[in-house]
Amino acid sequence: MSDNIADRFDRIRVPSAYEMVADAIESEIVSGRLRPGDEIGTEAALVRQFGVNRSTVREGIRVLEQGGLVRREAGRKLYVCEPRHSALSSRMSRALVLQDVTFRELFDTALILEVGAVEGAVAHADDDVIAALEANQSRIEEAIGNPVLLSEIDTEFHALVAHASRNRVLELAREPAAILFFPSSEMICRRVPEGGPRMVEAHRRIIDAIKARDLDLARTWMRRHLVDWRKGFVRAGREIDAPVERIFARYALSRSSI
Amino acid sequence: MSDNIADRFDRIRVPSAYEMVADAIESEIVSGRLRPGDEIGTEAALVRQFGVNRSTVREGIRVLEQGGLVRREAGRKLYVCEPRHSALSSRMSRALVLQDVTFRELFDTALILEVGAVEGAVAHADDDVIAALEANQSRIEEAIGNPVLLSEIDTEFHALVAHASRNRVLELAREPAAILFFPSSEMICRRVPEGGPRMVEAHRRIIDAIKARDLDLARTWMRRHLVDWRKGFVRAGREIDAPVERIFARYALSRSSI
DNA sequence: ATGAGACCGTTTGTCCGACAAAGCGGATAA
DNA sequence: TTATCCGCTTTGTCGGACAAACGGTCTCAT
Structure with missing residues (x-):
């Protein structure tokens, strides 16, 4: 209903927890507090800091990874990417x-x-x-x-x-x-x-x-x-x-x- | 050891399950079998089809989402993106x-x-x-x-x-x-x-x-x-x-x- | 002393099961 | 006919679990 006039407001989006995890880490990187080559903690550490479940942390990490902001060194640790290497x-x-x-x-x-x-x-x-x-x-x-x-x-x-x-x-x-x-x-x-x-x-x-x-x-x-x-x-x-x-x-x- | 000559081989990467989920859906889209606007099934359906856990499916979905290949309509269903809208x-x-x-x-x-x-x-x-x-x-x-x-x-x-x-x-x-x-x-x-x-x-x-x-x-x-x-x-x-x-x-x- | 190999704790990738909240559709009442 | 309610489905999140891979240490034979 009420599609008759141009919509004035955008749909409200409640950010989900994994998005907030990704945003939090992203803003650390964009602001420069985390620099390329720095390591992000382990998943367990992030679980502690953010107070969310590990599945949630992992979804957030996937987002950052695809955004080219972090990379996972072959096996283990999470590092902040040097952005030119992003795909x-x-x-x-x-x-x-x-x-x-x-x-x-x-x-x-x-x-x-x-x-x-x-x-x-x-x-x-x-x-x-x-x-x-x-x-x-x-x-x-x-x-x-x-x-x-x-x-x-x-x-x-x-x-x-x-x-x-x-x-x-x-x-x-x-x-x-x-x-x-x-x-x-x-x-x-x-x-x-x-x-x-x-x-x-x-x-x-x-x-x-x-x-x-x-x-x-x-x-x-x-x-x-x-x-x-x-x-x-x-x-x-x-x-x-x-x-x-x-x-x-x-x-x-x-x-x-x- | 043996860093003395140029490495001939790249490191072998064993693809993880969530990557394979993402790749499988991606190739359906890139090949054109899934077209923009088509809907991907529910998470439960993907769990059935791929035979993996829902957490795994969700990580795969995050990858696709960030890659601009699928989008999640406000609330629920997963749709294949029209690629120009990607961020x-x-x-x-x-x-x-x-x-x-x-x-x-x-x-x-x-x-x-x-x-x-x-x-x-x-x-x-x-x-x-x-x-x-x-x-x-x-x-x-x-x-x-x-x-x-x-x-x-x-x-x-x-x-x-x-x-x-x-x-x-x-x-x-x-x-x-x-x-x-x-x-x-x-x-x-x-x-x-x-x-x-x-x-x-x-x-x-x-x-x-x-x-x-x-x-x-x-x-x-x-x-x-x-x-x-x-x-x-x-x-x-x-x-x-x-x-x-x-x-x-x-x-x-x-x-x-x- | 030194290098090879075994051992053990840590971390990731995956799985299972569960639940609240939000959306959807149909049934129901006004 | 319209508005409301109710139940089902689906997502987002949670807790816990385990095997495999990795890193570091320790022992043992040379």
Whole structure:
């Protein structure tokens, strides 16, 4: 009854005990009183402190774990996570797949983000990252003809470029798309053999442009590199407006949840 | 012992029962056998099907809930989520805050993403979204002088522009940054009164450029709008290289988890 | 003295059974 | 027909229990 006018009030939610447990620990972490690497007590200790049942504590811990705030070291203790290690990106990717986003959406976004990343890299890359990029490049030569290895190296290359931008927000923003986007280059390399050499050259030019701090050149080659991907995608017989296959969700998930 | 050479094998993880429960339901959803809006059975039913204890089932449900795959309708039944409603973005934002990212990182990324969004909007905006943008604009005039309302409208404006791009990947990619970025305009409007009228003009120009399908103009005004933000930020006496205050994490979280 | 192996307490993962409170649906009364 | 009540179902929480895995210590043989 009374759906006739716009609802003024939100539904009242009584927080349950496990949510309060999770919130209590979360606010300790967010406020900085618990720092990454610190250990949370044992379940028994939390039971004592919160005065709730262990099942309740455990549900709260699951919530925090999935939120990427705490992790359980292989066997036992609970530690506060360093947040970059959290597996949130893969969950984002999964959400994208469930929305049946198309390869075109993926491509358009990757173009924006990767060009942005290389711009940042030109501005901020230091010797360490450049060395890492060169190391990545040195592995690519021998990987030609091996699609699996090639796509792995390509994925790492783009992650390194993003890292070189010294912009963690950008690094995080590109990840969900990257997880879905770059693995598909394996399929392309398999069907379009000339894709390999073109990738090698593009990477080479991008690294050189970063080293030379040449913004335009870096932009141009990154864009070219991605347009190559799209061309290869089409030449491999795939439809760019088709939704990303759901298989990728499982793939992306299993790779990044380790 | 034997840390001397690179480890070849990953640690073996024996999946626990609640993880298997979560995985089983997840793969039903990802594969499409369970569709958004479908209801999962009651806890008792899951206990029967999986042959595990209810505590175990409940832990598995917590995992799925946090992963944004299922939601619990106010009171009772478990439903498969429509993935866009998931609160993953706010968790991403939280991770960013915990990494002490700076406003500069936030700004640089927002610039890339918002300009990308408006480019997409110029290409793909339809009448409905343009109407929504105009409606948003019509509310802004009376909000001048009300920083809270103004920043709310600005946030909605940018979300609408992103939506107009018809690119869900981009929409999702910008969200974690947007959650942290735009609320800070409230603080700016409070301290830099001339920010309000400048925002009104920028929005007006951007909408007009989208309607006129004028790519360059849209880009220019979006960039100008964001640079204005940065100027205001500095004039408000804030340090652009300072980390985003942790207060924003709670703010962002409480606003989006409803 | 030192390293290997056994031993024991701790902690987690799982199970069982139970109960109050909240929601839902049907029956009943006005 | 509408409002109220009652009973059933389901969730949220509780208490207690136990096997397996892990960590640390202690002993024993070399």
